[in-house]
Amino acid sequence: MTSLRRRVLIYLAALSIPLAVGVLVPITLIQVLLNRSLLMYERNQQYQLVDELVHGLDERLREYLEAGSTDSLRGYLEISEQLQSSVSLFAPNIRDPQLMDQERHLERSVYFLIKSLQETADHAVQAKRGRSPEEYTQRYSELRTISGLLRSELIELSQQELTRVMQVQESFSEQFTWVQLFSFLFLASLMFLTAVLATMFASKIAEPISQLSGSALRVADGDFSVPDIPLRGSTELRHMADAFNRMKESIGRYIKEMQRTAEIEKGLMEERVANLKMKNRVKQAEMASLQNQIRPHFLFNALNTGVQLATIEEAERTSEYLDSLASLFRESLRPLSEVSTLERE
Template identity: 25%
Template sequence: MRLPSSIRYQTKLVAFLLLSIGITMLAGLYSYLSIQNLMDDSVETFQKNYQLANAYREVELMQKEFETYFSTSSSDSLVAFYNHSAAVGSNIEELRKTVTYTERGIHVKNISNMMDHYLQCADDAVRAKRGRMVDNYTQGYADTVKENRYITRYMEKMMSTDLIGSAERYAEISRNVGQITMFNNLLIAAVAIFMTVAIGFFSAEMTRPLSQLASYAQEISGGNFDVQIPENHTSREVSVLYRTFRLMAANIKEHVEELRQKQRIESALSEQKVNNLKMKTALRESELLALQSQVNPHFIFNTINIGAQLAMLHGDDITCTYFQNAADIFRYNLRGLDTNATLRQELENINAYMNLLQTRFGDTVQFRQQIEEKTDLLDFVLPRMTLQPLVENAYIHGISEREDGGVIRLAAWEEGDEIRVAVCDNGKGMTPEKIEELLHVDPEEQEQALRIRKSHVSGIGVDNVLHRLRLFYGRTDVMEITCEEGETCFLLKLPKQVMP
């Protein structure tokens, strides 16, 4: 039994209560009407028996006074006779009212007729007695006595039959009362069971959605804000409760997402601040290493400039070019590592550096450069002093240890969202262990290594370049090192978009 969901719990409870009361009242009404019907039958039977018994008694009294009058001729007996005669007449009228087309009704009708005849005989006999008509009242007396005996036997037989019928009727009434009582008990038990089932139904209907809602609340309290809360139309109250709880869960989820987003932003900002601090620290340490590797760089720079001017005055172009390249390199280094540079500036510095090497070592050091022809490629911004340490490393740890020299190759091109720069040499190569050490060194060990390792010109090692690139771009996969077929390559993968 399921009522429409739009009905409120209060309405459902009132409906079930009224239904139970109605069933109980109908059962009580049925029992009352059944018992009342039995009582009416009992009263009717009693009244009929009483009427017959009363008529029998009046006939007996009338006969007694009749016989007394005939034996004593007493006026009191005569008056009493007429009184009882009138009472018998009234009884006859009452009996005739109860005549029905049944066996007993026929007997009652016969008794009424016999009593009429009996009254007539008695009245005729009394008149004859009072008129001193001896023959007539003697015969009338005999007929009256005979009629009285016949009526008495007939009425006694009928009362005996009524008594037996009353006993049977009483037994039937007792059985009916027992059946009605049993029916009432069964109906009361059925109503009790119905009420118990109804209470259980309502309890389950009320507690089941609340238990489900409690489980949803427990999941949300555990951090599962994606729990799906379905519609529930058990009742109007539960529907409103579920709708409100679902709205509250959505608001909590939105608020938590806002807090998480805020936390992520704050974490990113904090991480960026830490990275910036590390970047500044690395730059300061790199500059310190560069300064430590240079003895009064401004003095050296000015001295080189003077040497270049003297070489120019004496017409020594090679010496002049050499000094100019050295001056350009020192000028580029003196700008500091805390400023960025374009790829064009980095390449110009590399060309000056390679001119120094080729002037010093001749054809044993060959340099090949391949730059993709794109106007915006050379304007790409990257940390200053990124390429020179890689070229220095290619020379010092690569081709310088070969008697026949070698080739340093530099290439730059655009690939997807990245700018690729490769510095390769065909020197002695690099072991996989060394490559693993350079690329996957622990940050603390890397910072310690920055204080020790340095190149012969810039004072900056590959570790420093890798560390600064990772801090600058906010990612770790900015460099790949390969050593295949006698060629060692440092490949830089620099994203076009720099993290804020």
């Protein structure tokens, strides 16, 4: 049987996994869309940088051809190196799946134009060093033509990239709306699922506990006829139900034993009270017997005194009367168990 702790962990996992999916999926989609937009923005920035390098190369080469200064030549060489490192962006072997065929054609065209521009510029520098004005003038004129074409291609590429950025932003807005709708529906479904699972989990826990509480109240009121709580649910609840059932039976047996003991003690007490009453009656009978013995002796003594007084006064008849009366009293106080003759009576 699954323990309560394990069941709680299972319910939490069942809720946390969909919640994590519902949170990570929209975040991932948004991140993908943002990365695409950022990539196109960086590409457009690189196009602008190449355009600035082409313009700078033209300016430094013109200054060098006109003045022949070392600073102009050094500036030209630095820009040429930067342009050489940037030309890899337009290499034909690079295939961005997000680019359309027209853009790939333009990038290949820009790549070869940059190569041609660098070769023409290098020839112009060599012609300048070889002191051939006609040649470097012609080369510079060709460079200006190539530079114009190159900058035109870069502007068109930049415009197309901006158009793609706008399209991606529109697509991003639409997709983000769908993502928001999906997130709302998913979270609503997750909340409903959470409520259902929480209700099921609470009922599975609360039902045995409420049943245990009701049975405990009945036992507290002295009703031990409560049926045993069924052993079901988690391990902890089963242990609680089993402990309560055993406790109820133990308390019931203990109370029955106490009741039997109380009944026995009550019987013994009643016997003691009866014995005390019997002893009291015996004492009363003994006292009555003593009183019955004391009173006749007192009467006999009084009659004997009367007989003696009558004898002293020589009143024989009175003496005989009193003596006969004393004999009558003795006879009347004689025990009934004593045998008496008719003559005596």
